[in-house]
Amino acid sequence: MSDLHFDDVTIAYGPARAVDAVTLTVPSGTTVGLVGESGSGKSTLARAAVGLSPITAGRVLLDGIDVQHLPRRPRPLQMVFQDPYSALNPRMTIGESIAEPMPRPPRPLTVRTAVTDLMTLVHLDPGLATRLPGQLSGGQRQRVALARALAARPRVIIADEITSALDVSVQGALLNTIRDLQGEMDLTMLFISHNLAVVRYVSDTIAVMYQGAIVESGPTSEIITNPAHPYTRDLLDASALG
Structure with a gap:
């Protein structure tokens, strides 16, 4: 707070x-x-x-x-930008991108669990964790960017x-998530x-x-x-x- x-x-x-x-x-x-x-x-x-x-x-x-x-x-402080594609490393999987800013937990299993929890939190299918940003829609990428921001546990x-x-329809869904x-x-x-x-x-x-x-x-x-x-x-x- x-x-x-x-x-x-x-x-x-x-x-x-x-x-x-x-x-x-x-x-x-x-x-x-x-x-x-x-x-x-x-x-x-x-x-x-x-x-x-x-x-x-x-x-x-x-x-x-x-x-x-x-x-x-x-x-x-974490910032989520207008263009999520440019903010995500195109060579990193979605799971890797979300995990990168995390305060480091002790075990890889903990990281995977945390990534799954964050993806669920932003209404994103955890099964997409192995995908690359270019394989996702714009709305999905923006949810990844939001999960990545939350991963750092910002204030x-x-x-x-x-x-x-x-x-417009994708905007509404993202606003509902927020x-x-x-x-x-x-x-x-x-x-x-x-x-x-x-x-x-x-x-x-x-x-x-x-x-x-x-x-x-x-x-x-x-x-x-x-x-x-x-x-x-x-x-x-x-x-x-x-």
Whole structure:
């Protein structure tokens, strides 16, 4: 159970600010949906939390500790990316990919059991453990990426546009899996999407990002029914929720 806190974070590339003085908290055991159009800075902010984007100013804190000072393995923050195929080693079996980030148990049998449990947890047939990523569908690969993130026993998961490349029916099934995991595991998650309808389905609170800044945040029901910022209203209209 851990709080993830972005403390006045700025990320600049030359004179351009991709992220502009963002303060945002993901409370322990909750899911915060971060929504905004492509180029709004939301993925850059997420990548900063796992050390993939350099921070110009401010800090990212996990339970009050700067993430730059946290151990690299096991990594307490895990990120699930939009394209699971590029995130998985094409030469490793699904079972090997899921097992790789695990804190090492004492026996191979324990690893196999843990892989089976994780695949079952994300609603993936354990019989696929011997397959390669290229033999799976996009939705199956994304479930593998999610199981791999959970295998590291992280304190926070960051999901970056993980449904955007999937067909609508496959999106819905994956979102249902995430909701199941939230109920079973008390997940702490930052869930990022350009689609407010998707964010609404899994989030306790929503933060709206526009041109590198958070322009509005609050409980999901409040943002959906009574948006205060014009940009949020535009997102609602685009999602057919307004």
